[in-house]
Amino acid sequence: MEKVQLETLTGVIDKKMNRQLKQYIDICARCAICKDACHQYVGTGDFKYLPARRAELIRQIYKKYFDKAGRFVPALYEAREPDDNLLDELYDSTYACTGCRRCMYYCPFSIDTAWILSVAKAILIAAGRGNEMLGQLADAAIFKGDNAAMFEGVMLSGFDDISEEVRAITGNPEHKVHVNKEGADVLYVALAGAHSIRPAAVIFEEAGENWTISMFEAANYGFFYGDTEKARIITKRYIDEAKRLGVKEIVVPECGHAYRVAEFFYEAWSKEPMPFKVSHILEKVDDYIKSGRIKVDRGKIAGKVTYHDPCQLGRNGGKFEQPRDIVKAVTSNFVDLTPNRAEQWCCGGGGGIVAMEEFKDVRLKSGIKKVEQLKASGASVLACPCENCRLQIEELNDVHGLGLEIWQVIDLVVAAMPLPGSQRSVEAAPAGEGANA
Amino acid sequence: MSDETKIDLELDLKGLLCPLPMVKVSQNINNVPVGGVIRAVATDPGAMADIPAWAQSTGNEVLSADKEGSEFVFLVKRVK
Numbered sequence: 001m002e003k004v005q006l007e008t009l010t011g012v013i014d015k016k017m018n019r020q021l022k023q024y025i026d027i028c029a030r031c032a033i034c035k036d037a038c039h040q041y042v043g044t045g046d047f048k049y050l051p052a053r054r055a056e057l058i059r060q061i062y063k064k065y066f067d068k069a070g071r072f073v074p075a076l077y078e079a080r081e082p083d084d085n086l087l088d089e090l091y092d093s094t095y096a097c098t099g100c101r102r103c104m105y106y107c108p109f110s111i112d113t114a115w116i117l118s119v120a121k122a123i124l125i126a127a128g129r130g131n132e133m134l135g136q137l138a139d140a141a142i143f144k145g146d147n148a149a150m151f152e153g154v155m156l157s158g159f160d161d162i163s164e165e166v167r168a169i170t171g172n173p174e175h176k177v178h179v180n181k182e183g184a185d186v187l188y189v190a191l192a193g194a195h196s197i198r199p200a201a202v203i204f205e206e207a208g209e210n211w212t213i214s215m216f217e218a219a220n221y222g223f224f225y226g227d228t229e230k231a232r233i234i235t236k237r238y239i240d241e242a243k244r245l246g247v248k249e250i251v252v253p254e255c256g257h258a259y260r261v262a263e264f265f266y267e268a269w270s271k272e273p274m275p276f277k278v279s280h281i282l283e284k285v286d287d288y289i290k291s292g293r294i295k296v297d298r299g300k301i302a303g304k305v306t307y308h309d310p311c312q313l314g315r316n317g318g319k320f321e322q323p324r325d326i327v328k329a330v331t332s333n334f335v336d337l338t339p340n341r342a343e344q345w346c347c348g349g350g351g352g353i354v355a356m357e358e359f360k361d362v363r364l365k366s367g368i369k370k371v372e373q374l375k376a377s378g379a380s381v382l383a384c385p386c387e388n389c390r391l392q393i394e395e396l397n398d399v400h401g402l403g404l405e406i407w408q409v410i411d412l413v414v415a416a417m418p419l420p421g422s423q424r425s426v427e428a429a430p431a432g433e434g435a436n437a
Numbered sequence: 438m439s440d441e442t443k444i445d446l447e448l449d450l451k452g453l454l455c456p457l458p459m460v461k462v463s464q465n466i467n468n469v470p471v472g473g474v475i476r477a478v479a480t481d482p483g484a485m486a487d488i489p490a491w492a493q494s495t496g497n498e499v500l501s502a503d504k505e506g507s508e509f510v511f512l513v514k515r516v517k
Contacts (some may be wrong), residue, residue, distance in 0.1 A: 136463055136495055137456060143494040144486055151486040154502075158482035192455035192483030219456065357462045387454070 001083060005127065009082055010065045012126045017062060024111045025059040028052055033403035034103035039346045042098060042155040042411065043366035051103035054074040055091040057086060058116050060404070061123070094120040094226075095131045096359050098366075100311035100314055100346035121226025130225060134352050137221035138230045145237040148215045154206040155215055161385070162194050166201045169414065169421035175205040180245065187247040188281070189218040189238045191387060196253045203285055206417065207293040211251075214241040219387075223265070224352030233270035235261055242276055249277040249282055252409050254385035255349065256312030263317065282385055282409055286322035289329050289413075291301035296330050296416040303405070305331040305412075306379035308370070308393065309344040310386030323409055328384045330416035337373045345369040349392020367396045374402055385409045442500060442512055445473035451508065455483030459491045462513055466497060469515050474500065478482045482511050 001009075032053035035041050041049045048054070056078075063070030063079035070079030080086055101113040107113075124130050144151060156179065163176040177197060178184065188204065188211055190196040197213065204211045216237040222230030243249055252258045261276045288294045307327050313319045320341045328334050337344065348366035353359050370393065374382065383402050384390050390406055397404050407415075414422050441451055446469050450458040458479040477488070485502060488511050492499045500512040 133460065133463060136491060139494040140459065140487065140491040144490040147490075148494075151490070153484040158485065158503075161482065192487055193481045194483065195454055195481075209463070221456075282462075284465070310451075355456075357464055391454075 001081065006082075008126050009061075009123055012122045013062060013065065013119065016122050017066070021116060021119065022062075022319055024109075024116055025055060025062060027109050028055060028059070028111055029109070031108065032161065033106055033108065034430065037102045037106035039102070039348055039369050040098070040101070040362060040366040043348070043368045044362055046095045046362075047132045048089055049096060049362070049366075054097060055111065055113050056121075057090045058120055059122075061086070075258075076204075082123065082127070087124065087127055090120050091129055091131075094124060095134075095351075095356060096353065096362050098311070098346050098350035098353055100350055101316055102311070102346055105315060105342055111311045118226060125225070125227055130227070131352075131356060132260050133229075133355050133357075134221050134225035137352075137355060138178070138225045138234065140225065141217070141219070141221060142230060144355060145216060147235065150294050151222075153281045154217060159193065159197075159213070162198050162201065165194075165198055166205065169198075169202050169419055170205060171420040172205070175201070177201045178212040178295055180214055182245050184210050184212035184245060184247050185250050186211040186243060186249050187238065187242045187276075188213050188251045188253070189216065190253050190261050191255055191258075191260070195408065196255075196387075196409075199316055199408065199414045200253065200281060202289065202414050202417070202419070202422075203294060203410060206419070207288045209284075212245060212247070214238060214245070216241055218255055218262070220257060220261050221352060221355075223257055223261055224355075228269050232266070235266050236270065239266065239270075239275070247276065249279055250298060251279050251281050253281050253326035254410060256386040256388065259317050259319075260312045274338070278318075280319055282319065282323045282326060285305055285410060285413055286326050289415075291305060295418055296391070296413060297332055297418055298329060298416070299417040301331040301381065301412055302333075303331075303380040304335055304378055305332045305381040305383060306335050306337055306374070307379045308337065308347060308382060308384045308389060309341060310384070310389045311344070311346050311350055313385060314344055315342050317353065324383055330412050331381075335377050335379055337377055345373060347389045349388045350386075352388075354388050363392065364395065364399060369393060371400050371402065376405065379404070381405045381407065382411075383407055383409045383412055442474055444476045444512075445469040446475045448475055448477040450477050450479040450484070454480045455479060455487050458484040458516060459476040462488055462492045462511070463491060463495070466477065466495075466513070466515050471515055471517060475511075475513045475515075477513060481509070484511070488513065492510050
């Protein structure tokens with residue numbers, strides 16, 4: 001490796017490796033408990049997907065340049081230069097990781113491998129080896145934000161179409177998607193697709209919420225890519241818009257990483273306090289149901305219904321009960337997956353991996369624990385509040401012939417509301433298109 | 438324009454939710470030669486912003502983006 005590039009990489013490591021991360025790589029006892037916790041290692045048996053091994057690569061580079069023993073006797077202390085072989089392995093083990101942090105949950109020392117891999121992503125990006133697709137998605141989002149006026153016409157037209165659909169569902173000619181409404185209490189930061197806006201709009205309108213959306217979306221591929229500056233810029237778009245509109249609360253959609261970015265990461269990236277209350281849409285919906293602001297019919301969703309905890313919302317976001325309470329409110333036949341909540345298996349579709357074609361084989365193999373859970377539950381309907389999880393489980397559904405209907409939670413809620421246009425039952429929905437309802 | 442343009446690859450992206458239509462176009466752009474054209478048909482309205490934004494940020498070109506009924510039809514030219 002050329003001296004200049006090596007200095008760049010060691011500079012990245014020096015900047016990123018804080019005290020906590022140094023402690024993580026020092027205290028790993030290689031007990032390998034993490035091997036049984038990682039869906040990818042369990043599903044593939046491939047050593048490079050063992051969580052401790054993923055972190056070990058960073059440890060080897062760190063030892064080579066920042067540890068006296070490793071610097072002078074590298075062979076004895078397993079210190080390695082970041083040569084092409086190491087960087088190739090680092091790429092596979094890092095970008096394949098879904099960041100579910102189940103390994104951390106079971107680690108006796110709570111080593112946060114996903115955090116260590118954020119250093120790996122920074123190294124790979126500095127070496128010009130960041131994942132191209134995730135980089136493109138991040139750049140496209142930034143371009144869209146920089147040139148919002150260019151896309152305003154098509155987006156407003158799309159919102160008008162969704163407003164018509166909302167009115168068809170609620171039967172109320174006054175209902176609509178509110179766009180850039182100054183003085184709204186709530187800014188709903190949706191995903192780009194209509195499926196993320198339509199059911200939320202129905203629920204907000206029926207609840208009488210003072211809400212709005214803007215031109216900016218919640219998905220953040222800068223986060224998956226591993227570039228915190230790109231991630232900050234993408235997030236800042238809707239934070240600035242929330243300030244301009246004067247809202248009191250930001251509500252993020254059924255998207256695992258979007259919740260975690262807004263609730264936990266933005267402050268660290270921006271070095272400014274989050275100026276708004278951040279809520280997940282399911283916290284709002286749970287409150288609307290419990291307070292009587294919206295009505296749902298508990299008998300309307302037929303079939304045995306189960307719920308998948310998306311890792312970023314559940315284990316890493318602490319939202320376990322509100323989604324379950326909502327699902328239990330719309331069905332009398334709920335069954336939980338085993339294990340569940342903090343011990344829930346990752347479906348294998350997080351971290352942006354569904355967009356990276358080169359990991360498709362690993363991704364599908366790593367879903368085997370989720371397939372086993374779903375089969376054991378006997379459920380015919382799955383409620384799942386994360387876009388990446390739904391994409392992965394829909395594919396597992398097809399590959400393994402599970403016969404599941406897979407729905408956003410808010411789609412199930414709308415289907416259970418006593419509205420003129422919400423008559424669709426789960427049975428009537430085409431297989432695999434629950435999220436399109 | 439679609440009547441005159443030679444299509445090198447057809448992509449059926451109907452039913453895919455954003456950002457997957459953009460992802461699929463990106464994954465397939467190298468499957469056409471430089472100067473070649475992908476015709477992509479999506480149903481998610483978010484693609485109307487996503488695919489042009491992707492093209493602009495990657496240096497490719499959207500020749501046309503049209504709404505045809507409930508479908509969104511894109512002609513995307515590989516520039517480099």
